[in-house]
Amino acid sequence: MARETLHGVAVSAGISIGKAFFINRQSRRHIPRETIPASRVEYEVDRLTSASNTVRDEFEAARSRVPEELREHGAIIDSHLMICQDPKLMLAAATRIRERGITAEWALEQSVESIAAAFSAIDDAYIRERIQDVRVVAERIMHRLLGAQSASRALDERMVLMAHDLTPADTIELEQDKIMSFATCEGGKTSHTGILARSLQIPAIVGVEGLEEQVRDGELIIIDALRGRILVDPTEEELADYSDLKYQFENYQKAIIRQCTLPGETVDGFRLDIQANIELAEELQSVLDNGGEGVGLYRTEYAFLNRKKAPTEEELYKEYATIAQSLAPAKVTLRTLDVGADKMMNMQEQLEEPNPALGLRGIRYCLKNQDLFRMQLRAILRASVHGNVAVMFPMISGLKEVRQARYQLNLVRQELDEAGIPYNPNMPVGIMIELPSAVMISETLAQEVDFFSIGTNDLIQYSLGIDRANKHVSYLYQPLHPAIVRSIKYVVDAAHRAGIEVSVCGEVASDPYCIPILMGMQIDGVSIAPQAIPGIKRIIRQVNMEECKQLLRDVLSHATVSKINRKVRQTIFKRFPEELTFFASLLDQDD
Amino acid sequence: MHTDIMEHDGCFSATIFVKNELGLHARPAARIAQEAQKFKCELRMQVSEQEVDAKSILDILSLAAGHGSEIVLTAKGDDARQAMEHMAQLFHSIVGEEA
Incomplete structure (x- = not known):
């Protein structure tokens, strides 16, 4: 065993083995708080x-x-x-x-x-x-x-860069071709360290607890940015294993990227739509590079956050039209503003909500702020003539919200008609199914809309009553909890009886262990992070529908999460031993 | 648009309206402090009751001058007239436009 194993958030996948090189080390220093003569x-x-x-x-x-x-x-x-x-x-x-x-x-x-x-x-x-x-x-x-040397002390060989945190200046000062990988104490999934690592295509782990205390300068370490682990002072055996893993992963990645433009079709010809979740127009290139067949979830929040004034209709129209145009004839599904009042502080008076997750957010927020909502709907409708555009409403809890949202949409259509502004009158209108109440009435809801998108991340949290970011209860975040599997199946069946399409967006859909189960339910599509598309397509292209249905039957026959997880792990691992070495699964969390 | 510069006893002043959407955020604050430091005279900015040093980015940021605020810029000292002409122009180009 390595002397220490540290954990963090992997923000750029890969394996790297090398010597630790510290900059900006904060620990083990003494600030002289003294008076002087x-x-x-x-x-x-x-x-x-x-x-x-x-x-x-x-x-x-x-x-x-x-x-x-x-x-x-x-x-x-x-x-x-x-x-x-x-x-x-x-x-x-x-x-x-x-x-x-x-x-x-x-x-x-x-x-x-x-x-x-x-x-x-x-x-x-x-x-x-x-x-x-x-x-x-x-x-x-x-x-x-304190007499430290410059942060950019020369790197004479390729090193694994370790820092308390990395500033933009740090990353520019360093010779980037000598950095094999990064690890930092600070930072999360969206920190600029992660963005930088992905653009340099090197492995990176951020938010590592104990990094400065446990790792010595120059010490040999393994960065496992597939699972978010750092092995300090590994054994010969671990080194050999990880060298193999690194080699396999790099070959595997080349192979799946080569094949990512093939359709997501099972060996027996069942085709799944593989779309991408994005939030910025700049991500379109990565959707195409990874073989995405459209955008199944465009999060429209970005234009509204971190600014003092709401964006203008013109601004939004341009943004949406650009995306529609670049993707056409592929589809883009625009989700209307999905924020809580807690995030909109710069524009609106801030509400004191004791529990924002259960507060004024999603469609509720939009129906309370109808001018803002209609402005966004106008931009969406106007963009609909530039490509294949659909709209969907988040956080729907009941029928009334769907009807109110559609009423606002109709008002905007009338305005556009009167002004003689063109739009696509047949633009599909869908809803997110992410609250347990929406699951239970999905049969009724299916009569009112053109498609469903099941948002599993929120559905799991609201169904199991847990906040995933809360470390005291995060162990309860179980995507294959019998209640979750049954809820998803219930919604899929309701949609199909009504003759509408249903897709799954959320991490479950990009989990290699879970995707065959979802396929067994005969979902029509998934929408996942662009980087996850090649790997998921590869799994889909190797299974047949019968084995997916069998796995689903097995899952439904078990009463506890641990039995379900064990069964799924065994089945999938036997089937895809190589691929799964490289994937961290949501089901791994209990080990 | 032209910003009116007033003179009183060798002390120059001008009123600037913050019209851009983001107000005086980090980037414009950096530009202003950078340019202000090129002059020898004292340059100060005032928003309602708060008055700060226009040569300090931190001071400027602490004004939190958002969209719609009114800034009074004053210059006193050797090159005050020159400084004021330059700074009024700069303010106008940074925060004076609806963007």
């Missing part, structure tokens, strides 16, 4: 100035080398550059050294905290968050003060 005051001020000048020079050097594809980073470095020379930070720290007779480190720390206190009182959440930039910059200056 008057004779040393000017010396401390000089140290502070020279540290901040060094950092400024580093930022300027990084700024001049920002590649075109990372120009967003350039803007961030610009503001960091201004912060590191800011009078409020640096002049204030120098004044503290002089007036209080303290070390440069302590003065800097105090200045940051006083800025943080001032910022925490600002109403605007965006501005309040900028304190993070101040901390990033101050951290760099602190490093120089």
Whole structure:
């Protein structure tokens, strides 16, 4: 066994074996919080100035080398550059050294905290968050003060980069071709470290607990960014196993990418629509590159968040029309705004909701804010003439919400008719089935809409009454809980009796263990993350409908999750031993 | 559009309306502080009761001047007139346009 196994969130898949190389290490350092004699005051001020000048020079050097594809980073470095020379930070720290007779480190720390206190009182959440930039910059200056070498000490061989966190400047300063993989203490799925790793196509794990404490500089480690594990000081045997795994994974990835444009069809000719979930128009390329046959879920929230004013209809229309046009004749399903009042703070008065997950969100929010809702519907309808566009409503709990939403849609159609603006009068209208109440009345709902999309992530949470992000109950997040399997099957059957299509979006659909069960129910399609498409297609292309139906019957015959999971694991693993080595499954969580 | 600059005892001032959607967020704040630092004179910005140093990005950010706010910019000292002309122009191009 390796000396330590650490866990984190894998944000860019792959395996990497190499020596750890630390930058920005925060632990094991001592900030001298001391008073100094008057004779040393000017010396401390000089140290502070020279540290901040060094950092400024580093930022300027990084700024001049920002590649075109990372120009967003350039803007961030610009503001960091201004912060590191800011009078409020640096002049204030120098004044503290002089007036209080303290070390440069302590003065800097105090200045940051006083800025943080001032910022925490600002109403605007965006501005309040900028304190993070101040901390990033101050951290760099602190490093120089404490006598650390430059972050960009030369890499003489390929290394596994380890950091408390990585700033855009860090990543530009480093020689990227010498970085085999990343691991950081901070960060989550959407942090820019993950985006960077994916664009460089190297493995990365973020949010690793104990990274700085457990790993020594230069130590041999294995980054398993298939399962989000780091093995510190592995044994010979582990090294051999992982070298094999790495080799197999890289070959496997090449192979599935080559085949990803083939249809998602079983050996006996049952065809499944394989679409992608995206939230930005920029992701379209990755949908096409991974063999996506359309966009089954376009999350429209992005244009509404992190800004002070609602987007204009024109802006949304352009966004939707561009997507429809680039995908045509393939379909794009636009989900109307699915946010809670808790996230819309910049535009609307913020509601005090004790339980936002059960609060004013999804379609409820839209029906309360009808002007905003109709504005979005107008943009969607106008875009519908540019391609194959469908619309769907999230968080439907009952029939009335469907009728109210459709009523708003009809109002917009009339407006467009009167104004002589073209739209597709036959644009399909669907709903998300993600609440247990919608499952139970799916038969009735199916009479009112053109399609269903089952949102399993929310359906599992609302059905089992657990918050998946809550570590005390996350073990209860069981996609194959008998109640969940039966709910999905119930909805699929209701849809088919009414003659409408039903697809599944949510992580279950991209889980190699679960996909054959969903196929056994004869769902019409799935919508999953673009990167998951090649692997899922490969599984679908190797099964036949009869074995999927048999697996479903087996699953339905068991009463407990553990029996179901065991049965599914055994069956699928026997069937796909190679592929499943590379997939982390939702069912793995209980081991 | 032209921003009116007032002069009183060698002290210059101008009123700027924040018309762009995002207001004075990080990027414009960085630009303003950067340009302000090129001048020797004292440059200050005031929004309602709060007055800050226009040469400090952190000070500017702490104003949280959103869409619709009114900023009074003042310059006092050696190159105040020149600074004010330059800064008024800059403000206009950064936050003066409906975008």
